[in-house]
Amino acid sequence: MNQSMQAWSRETYGAADGVTLQSIPVPTPGRGEVLLRVRATALNAGDVRLLLGDPLLVRPVYGLTRPKHPVRGMEVAGTVVALGPDVVGAELGEDVVGELVGGGGLGDYVSVPASRLVPIPPDIAPESAACLPVAGGTAWQALDLAGVGLAHAGTPRVLIIGASGGVGTFAVQLAALRGAEVWATCRARNAPLVERLGAVRTFDHRESPLADLPAGRFDAIVDIAGGMPLRELKRLVAPGGTVVLVTGDGGHVLGPIPRMLRAVFLSIGSRSIRPLAATPRPEVLAKLLELVADGRVVPVVEREYPFSEAATALSRIAAGHAVGKLVVTGSGS
Numbered sequence: 001m002n003q004s005m006q007a008w009s010r011e012t013y014g015a016a017d018g019v020t021l022q023s024i025p026v027p028t029p030g031r032g033e034v035l036l037r038v039r040a041t042a043l044n045a046g047d048v049r050l051l052l053g054d055p056l057l058v059r060p061v062y063g064l065t066r067p068k069h070p071v072r073g074m075e076v077a078g079t080v081v082a083l084g085p086d087v088v089g090a091e092l093g094e095d096v097v098g099e100l101v102g103g104g105g106l107g108d109y110v111s112v113p114a115s116r117l118v119p120i121p122p123d124i125a126p127e128s129a130a131c132l133p134v135a136g137g138t139a140w141q142a143l144d145l146a147g148v149g150l151a152h153a154g155t156p157r158v159l160i161i162g163a164s165g166g167v168g169t170f171a172v173q174l175a176a177l178r179g180a181e182v183w184a185t186c187r188a189r190n191a192p193l194v195e196r197l198g199a200v201r202t203f204d205h206r207e208s209p210l211a212d213l214p215a216g217r218f219d220a221i222v223d224i225a226g227g228m229p230l231r232e233l234k235r236l237v238a239p240g241g242t243v244v245l246v247t248g249d250g251g252h253v254l255g256p257i258p259r260m261l262r263a264v265f266l267s268i269g270s271r272s273i274r275p276l277a278a279t280p281r282p283e284v285l286a287k288l289l290e291l292v293a294d295g296r297v298v299p300v301v302e303r304e305y306p307f308s309e310a311a312t313a314l315s316r317i318a319a320g321h322a323v324g325k326l327v328v329t330g331s332g333s
């Protein structure tokens, strides 16, 4: 194997258009890690935040003055091409998918702990599998936190705010699969898609303010978009209901922290507001792969970009309004 590889990288914090194709060393898998030849990487809103180092709060962890991990891409599907010491449960030549906590998917190769990877069933394309770890996993964990399909008797009514994006398109499908009556907010042009995914009612957030809805309308709300006052969200859930905050939106310094603290304060009483910090969950990823293999969940992909156009894909996600996921195919695909 060549000792160097191509990767889209940015050595300093800044905008997506500053990401360039560079030659860097092929990583050596450490203890318990495997080396993957990347076949597909799906992008996330979080990639843009980490490119910018925004909010400043993330920098002590991700690099104080420059990114510790200059190659973005957190969701990867690839083929195992080398094993580090003490690897259990992964085989050479196997196609796998998983979450890269530090990024690295926008390179020819990436090293990743084997414990975080799940085999891809033969009928699922790597471009579809790559959409699942962060976006599908976050939607799943948000619905768990809201108790959808777990805590409600009958048919819970669930509101998904921000339904047309990467996390939202999974949240709508999974909530419907869990037996919920799904209401959703998205731009009018995306309403047909969101309804096909399982929503029974859609609102354009710019034309039909949720503040106009009567109080106590929902058993659970999953807020993926942000921007709505917490008291308004709380007003919309029924007693015993839960609002889950997924969005990472907030100020440049502390990001979502002040909103999370207000959520704790406002959760006194019978309606709770719970911020989500999704984590890599291979067991959830395995269930999502089963649902995709059965055709019960369909990853929505706005566009697949060849590896040579990865910087364009990052700029596209930074511009906002992407519908579903953006996928960059690996250089060897």
Ligand SMILES: NC(=O)c1ccc[n+]([C@@H]2O[C@H](COP(=O)([O-])OP(=O)(O)OC[C@H]3O[C@@H](n4cnc5c(N)ncnc54)[C@H](OP(=O)(O)O)[C@@H]3O)[C@@H](O)[C@H]2O)c1
Pocket (backbone or CB within 6 Å): 044, 045, 046, 134, 135, 138, 161, 162, 163, 164, 165, 166, 167, 168, 185, 186, 187, 205, 224, 225, 226, 227, 245, 246, 247, 248, 249, 276, 277, 278, 279, 320, 321, 322, 323, 324
């Ligand atoms: N808590 C966690 O652990 C966790 C994990 C993953 C992601 N996140 C966060 O979740 C958020 C969404 O991530 P993503 O990857 O799904 O981003 P995305 O693909 O960019 O989707 C965001 C969606 O929100 C919609 N939107 C924006 N403002 C809206 C509003 N006022 N009402 C309704 N919809 C609105 C956008 O549609 P239009 O712009 O077309 O209207 C878009 O569909 C990000 O803030 C990300 O940082 C958090």
